Amino acid sequence: MxxxxxxxxxxxxxxxxxxxxxxxxxxxxxxxxxxxxxxxxxxxxxxxxxxxxxxxxxxxxxxxxxxxxxxxxxxxxxxxxxxxxxxWRWALPPARVEMVESVASTELSRLASAAAGTLREVTAGGLAGRAVGQRAVRDALLDHVALLVTPAGGASVEVPQRLVQAVSRMGFLGPADVDSPGTRVCVAGRWVGLSAPYGVAWLQPVQNLTVMSIGDHPKG
Known part of the structure; x- marks a missing residue:
């Protein structure tokens, strides 16, 4: 065995x-x-x-x-x-990783907690007086850009709440009462990641797809 x-x-x-x-x-x-x-x-x-x-x-x-x-x-x-x-049906990010910027782990914990609080409030009280399904609110929050990192001389990197929730829920940020090292925003090809003290979370943004009718397709 x-x-x-x-x-x-x-x-x-x-x-x-x-x-x-x-x-x-x-x-x-x-x-x-x-x-x-x-x-x-x-x-x-x-x-x-x-x-x-x-x-x-x-x-x-x-x-x-x-x-x-x-x-x-x-x-x-x-x-x-x-x-x-x-x-296992998913690709892994490339091995070559570029570090973009460091973010305090306490800031990421704050962002994760704020999103969780918003989910509870909207689910319980609705949005602008209207009832909203928990799943719809959750998906909207996860897609929200929690951080926008713009390195000197480089393109901006969007860090969605999906990544923030991942490092928080998996315990990668470390204990809240301990001064942990910063979490690094990184990229590997099209992937965006958060490299935290106790683990890394990666997300591959959805690629833009061109939709055409069968009649317009060059191969019919």
Missing amino acids: AAHGLTGVPDAGAFLARLTRLDRSLPVRLRSGAAGRTALWARLPWGVLVTRDVAGSGPGDATVSAADLLAVLASGGDELPARRDAE
């Missing part, structure tokens, strides 16, 4: 516990890297990829159930749960 190869059990457990609180059915991908480290990858329910490096040589490249792997780690086992490689 294959082994999961993880020795940083507390760090891996923290990542998996947060993940399964959001959705117990989510898969997690383990990718072995250099220097005896393994990257854990997952896709959150709102379309953001999150990753955390933990100690251990890992199994190579394997996708398993996050809930199953958490149960193995909690029991002190070393076996790799049943592989579910076919369930």
Whole structure:
């Protein structure tokens, strides 16, 4: 039986516990890297990829159930749960990453809390006296540009609330009462990311698609 190869059990457990609180059915991908480290990858329910490096040589490249792997780690086992490689259907960001700017983790925590408060208020009281569905409000908030970073001599980088919620809900910002290092806004190709003290969240903006009728298509 294959082994999961993880020795940083507390760090891996923290990542998996947060993940399964959001959705117990989510898969997690383990990718072995250099220097005896393994990257854990997952896709959150709102379309953001999150990753955390933990100690251990890992199994190579394997996708398993996050809930199953958490149960193995909690029991002190070393076996790799049943592989579910076919369930991983998402591309990963390019390896070449450019750091754009650093943002205080406390500021990101404030933005995440403000959005959560807005969701509660609008869901409970409506908007301008009209009832609004929670899902509609949630989607609008997630698409809202929480930060606009404009580096000197470079193009502006939009950081949507989806990324802010990801680093907050996954615990990547660290304890609220601890002065954590800043979180870096980064880009990798078309991907935008937040590299926080305890993990990274990535989002690939939706590409603009040209829609044409079948009759106008060059191949009919």
